Amino acid sequence: MTGVSRRERVALGAVLAVALVVRLLYLDELRGDVLFENPPLDEGRYVDEARQRLSGLPDDGRPFWQPPGILFVLAATFRVAGGGLLAPRLLQALAGTAACALVWLLARRIFDLRAPVAIAAAAVVALHGLLVFAGGELLPATWAGGLDLAALVLLHGAPRSIARAAAAGVLLGLSALFTPVILPFAAIAALVLARIRERRAVPWVFVAAVLVPILPVAAYNTLRSGELILVSTNGGLNFFVGNNERYFETLAIRPGPRWTELTQEPLRAARISEPGAASSWFFRRGLAFWAAHPLDALGLYARKLWLFFHAVEIPRDTDLYAVRAESRVLRVLVGPRATGWPDGALVPLALVGIATSVRDRSRRALPLAFIGSQAAVYAFFFASARYRVPCVPVLAIFAAAGVATIARAAPQARAALIAAVVTLAIACALPAREATMTFAAERELYRGLAQRRLGAPDVAISHFRRASQADPDDPRPWFELGSALDALGRPVEAADAWERATACDPSDLRPGRMAADARVRAGDRAGAIRALEANVAAGKRAPAEYAIEHLELAALHLDDGDREAALRALRSAFAANPGYARSRARELARARRATLADPAFWAAFDALSR
Template sequence: MVEDSTSTQGGPIGGMQRRSIARDLVPIGIIIVIALLLRLLFVFEMRSSPTFDSPLLDPSYHDRWALHLAQGDWFGGEVFFRAPLYPYFLGLIYRVVGHSYLIPRIIQACLGVLSCCIVAAIGTRLFGRRIGLTAAACAAVYGPLIYFEGELLIAPLFVFLALLALWTLLLLGERPSAQRWVLSGVVLGLAAIARPNILLFAVLLPVWALIIVRRKLGTAGTIRGIGILAIGIVTVVAPVTARNWIVGHDFVPIASQGGVNFYLGNNPWADGMSAIMPGVGSDWDEVAIAERDLGRELRPSEISRYWWRQGVAFAGSSPGAFLKLSAKKILIFWNGIEVSNNQNIYFFRRYSRLLSTLMWRRVVSFPFGIVAPLALIGMAISLGMWRRYFLLYLFVIAYGLSVVLFFVTSRHRLPTVPVLLLFAGAAVWWLAEKVLRQEWGKVAGFTILFVLLAVAANVPVAGVDVGNFAQSHFNMGNVFLRDGELDRARAEYLACLEIEPRFPLAHLNLGVTYYRAGALALAREAFIEEIEVNPGAAGAHNNLGLVFRDLGDPERAVVAFSRALALDPGHHEAARNLSLVLRRLHREEEAIAVLERAISSAPRSRSLRRALADLYDELGLRDLAEQQRMRADSLARPFSPFRREP
């Protein structure tokens, strides 16, 4: 028994319970104030971070997409690659208050506070007042939750929607009605268009309904309710599906990213936690690779299916490796380390004393290294009343599985944390009860189990070094480089290389800072070092060609640009640069051939066709130039933050 005497599920609300609710107002009010103050403090501390006003990677994608939406193009013209709810949420904020990096974070802080309130409500309903308030208090001070609520990422909105879905389902389980079936479906639908993998949980909900709800509605009534729930989900998702069909004539229910992500997490080189393309890195074009392999243009759904098949093929051809990788991902999911996806969370402790206090990695990875073992014990203790907690079990298992199917990072497992805090709170109060009753045998058993689980949850994961900030320095360098602060960018790249002398692309970007400053000799040295570290870096060869061109050595520039194209036939910059140098050398036919070959490998490239049109103009071939310009104009596509503009 893990609930206390104030648990309210399934009973009428009488005078005693009203007094209990009144007693809850003071502690929940304190939790709300603490949660809000901590979140606002974190947001204002993080204003000193270079990425606060200059987001990178996923936050940058969301920012650009939302800004475009706020400018009026709410419908768009391309099939969604990523789930759209968060960018539209952010775009609405930009539309109302302008392009602010502060206001969205404050709004997300408020969402985090509301999430704490829902944790308290669920916990009180299922476990009782003490456990509900304990879990809510833990959520209020939980470092990773506070961190992600301060980033322009899906996590805070999705955590709120996932908790709201659990709350509406819990109420549905107590007193089923058509309205509650619909409401639960609508909330799940909203969560799905924020992060579609929650649909695995939705697909398994009929199991919960047939076990729990059927006892009140009967089989026929439960089946009708499941149908209504499905209608609620479809009501939200269908407009997104219809919109994708209208703009792309392609059946994509929400977004087309699933296949790509599945392959990133399931291939012979996958580590279970990185969104890195094997042999290419983070800078890759999944469309070009798929189309090149299949030899034709592909619709977004076909591209997604291509990558799904690649991942499934790996699992089928190497079942042992796939199972080993899956086991590793499960271990990562339950490990205390906060595995980063975009940016090393621990790096940002230097910008926030609050984060340094609430999240750290020493012998123990705090807080998840403590929460995970307590939650597992709480889940075990609660098995005696499994029907009562079945919805929570189902969510942790289904959503956790949906993460493990792809790759595991801190922000992807984050939606399970509030539920795990409930079970952890149950474990703590169970232990307190046994101590008060002096049941020392059970206390000893609990302690031994906790220590064993804590050791397992805090063992370092192979391939994860949270103290290695090379990537973080590289990212900071990219922020400064993008903002034109060459000296600060150079300092970050040098700091990165001091940690990892062979860090991919660090020498390349360091060379760019020298090139833009006019230090051509230093730029050449940096690009050559990048080639030594990464011989397949087409960009380094292209940049080296630019240095040779500017140093007045066009022949060596031709060699460098040609090498870049040999490594990457679709490197548009190298093709354009090579054609320009060949034109200066009066080798016009070769220049035309270079651009034509590049276009044959990237027939939808507008920039290459325009470059060829300019070359035809110089040669007086007006008709051919006009043909290429018309073709380039016909290829113009609507804005998409997730596609390169070739």
Template sequence: MPIPAPLRQLPRRHPLLLILLFGLLLRFAFFIELRQSPFYSTPDLDALEYDNQARDFAAGKLAWTEIPIHGPGYPLFLALLYTLFRGSYTAVYAAQFSLGLLNAYLVYRLGRRFFDRAAALVAAFFMATLWTTLYFEGLLLATTLMLSLDLLALLALDHARRPGRPWSWLLAGILLGLSAITWPLILAFLGALLLMLLFFPPSPLRRPAFAPALVLLLGAALPIAPVTWQNWRAEHDFVLIQKNGGMNLYLGNNPKADGTPNVRPTGEWDQLLLLPQTEAGITRQSQRDRFFLALVLHFARTQPGRFLQLQARKLALLGNAREIRATFDPEFFRRRYRTLSLPLPGFAPLLALGLLGMVRARNPFPSLLFFYLAAYAAAVVLTVVSARYRMPLAPVLALFAGHGLVELARLFRERDWRRLAPALVFLGAVDLAGHWSRPVPKHTNAEEWSHLGNAYYVRRNLYPAELAYRRALEQEPGYSMAMTGLAVISWDQGRRDRALETLRRALLLDPENVPTRYQYAEYLRQQGEWDKALAEYQILLQKWPAQVSAHFFVALTAFEKGDLETARREAEEVLRSRPENAAMLDLLKKIQDHERETSP
């Protein structure tokens, strides 16, 4: 049967539509697989924190009481979807896959502005099919939304530099501010932009371009200022967007660092969180940031050779072909999803072709794109490198990669072997360096298997959960989080002595693991071993004196033991700083009722 003429002409007349349709097909196939995954409706770690904050927002709790670990931009986006679609995860994934296709279209628009139609189409194809973009679109993480905001900001900036469009600077600033409260690293690009406007303004602006710089800064402040104010309201402390910025800087810049976020969510992570308190008695978030910054500066000053070597290592990591884990290992999940296992482009060809495109870029050089790449790359190298942290580079690398591939095709078509040969050698050298230079530390997938077990457990699929935990322990016999998961399953199955023994072994191997100690203390409380439970909670409070949940369980355990004085004291202590804590208010009411009933 002959193919109808309109379909035959589709690739030639509407190539962008064909690219977007192919991207849609990939996302639909991935969505079908994702629905079968236990992670579909059981977010964990960062995704769980985003989800919890979003559900608080959707319930009308917009004023947070503690400075959050993440900016509120993505939780607000999730909250809007939860409000419109009754908390549906399907709506979230559909929205993020739609944003992924929008990002491919926005890259095409930028490609038409800075290069030509052919380069724009190649760049859009990269963005529509890059396997890491699909992977992050299938997670409750801020990555996809951040890319959309960054690309819209780049379009607005390109629009603003043309005569007679001053309000575009304000729009660009607002978009950059929204991106900042979603993922603060964009502030590095904002700083680079301000420097560019003051010292190297694009034509037809004249140096120094004070007015555009001020309007841009004002626009960025509009979304950021309310977040900063709410942080002040929550803890009376000046934190611009989110906490742990200083800790993230220290994570990638200390004598033991390897350039990746290698501290895992076990006792090692809890020790890192406690470091300002144990070393200097510091608990305020802004002081914690300054404490970690001082450690980084001390490291750079006292060991400059090691510090510079570490920065060089991180630069090599930035261009590494392997996707580096942050929370989870993307390549672990790529092996589990057939769609992601397809021969889709990855970061390595994007980087090689992108660098070639920069070298082959003609006048006028797209300085806006270069400033974006340079600022983001510098920010990532100065902190830590991972697949998620370097994702903002992908859209602009795709633009340069599209130009690079078109230039290669032109040289081949013109049989310009003198220029084609060096270009091919350059491509091969960059690709080889990305694959051959593997400074990424080897690690097991015990963490991924353990979190897979958690996801199965939340869905009450205990048998696959136990298998996943045991797979984790096969890879890393002393992994305390997997042991904790097995203990929880044993407890649910009525094997309480076995559960407690497993938790004791986990604490012997990892005594700083806060979740494991909480679990152990809670099971002791449920068994009526109140003195032992209180001793475990006191260990937690010695390290985390401001830990509200530990104070709550001390109060609850004391109440169950009959020690009403201790229970009341703990409850009132928390309510002095957290007067809206519903669980503690309810417990205090029970204590007061019991006191009235037992009073003579």
């Protein structure tokens, strides 16, 4: 705090207080939701794995699928404060508040101790809706952003200090355990440090320090798998999601049967089961897209680079705008999706601030390299709000600098700068298919799943119904509604829900089969036949996969006394999958040969079986 006026100290204290209060108010809102202690998707996986590791139960013996940094934070917090999720969320609220102080410090250093720029940047970080939202999620973004900021502060003086270079390297190495995409920036920082001739040891110390946190994780992964895996094995799949001929379709796949099929493609297509080899397989698929369609791939890369700076927060796990509808805090801090607030203003101002800052490269080279490398690397994958969270604080610094530059400029230059901001704001808000993605039904869906796990099936059903109303075309709420109704002994309602799920996604054969079984139990064989025939008629799967439907239809037709229809179904089953049909046909014969006296039918049946 040397050289800091009393007024600036008071202003900074006020900003930090506001940042903490806002984050605590947001957490207080979240506490009333069942998802607070039962988070879905990646949050839930991290929480479950951290608890499992502390329990002493054996794990799956595989390397880390996702970067384990947040897993380590959760495990350490659970060990100290118990298994509840309030403590780790409070810790993230403190980390988000500390980020405001780091932004203030970094802004003062790279902009010649300009107090207004530093305080304004810290205030933006304190009240930025995406950062508040991300701080409530038990995901890597908040921690990665804080570690990156601390490293940037240290790197500003690293050329003159081996200790600072070592500390910055350790921080970036830790950040890589949360999100490995920071490693290209670490390489750039090492090259910048190497240009300082007075202390030749500094870049080497920095590189060694970066590796210190990474090497134990790499050793753990390698010992588990026999493959060289630096941090985690999900990188190849993420690369493929953003680099393939059906990019929009792949990006839109949500957790469920289709996502499971995607993750199992290496096993199904190439008999690859090792995690590292599967990741490499996905990488090769993505690179093959670049080789086969270089212009399309380059255009897609440019699109994702633009989306990194888009005004709308593009969802991945949780939709910020869906949470905004339920949160008073976020409704104040974040505008509706159509407005693009606050990044619709922040990003254009930051880009103007960057453009007017490039002349002083000695002070601002590393922050600029940080933003550029993050955008460039993430564009090789896909755009997402949570992926740009670490960049938002640095963008806030340049946005504050951009406002200061506009305010100081001569009238003619000011008009040109304002015109540039407006032009960039329009460019950053242009319609984009990715920016229209909304997961309107998912929060209710996951609330229903949580309530079912907690033993409240009626409450779960109400959540599933609300989810199906929010997005009638999403098959998942219908599927889960059917399961919940069937568990309560309501097979007809369950079958209705499952048939809606089939209509939404005919490629998933499970709900149609379950609907048929429920209708059989309810005494409605005609309804069961219709459900199975609807599966077959959709034709969304390989013919062999419909052998189950054909055999079930054969049994139902036999029960109805329609031998000809039963034989037609049996012929279809043998044509679709002879081996499976032969094994299941024996069961059918054992169950009905004694009760069905029809020599002609059984002669035809035996001929088919042979």
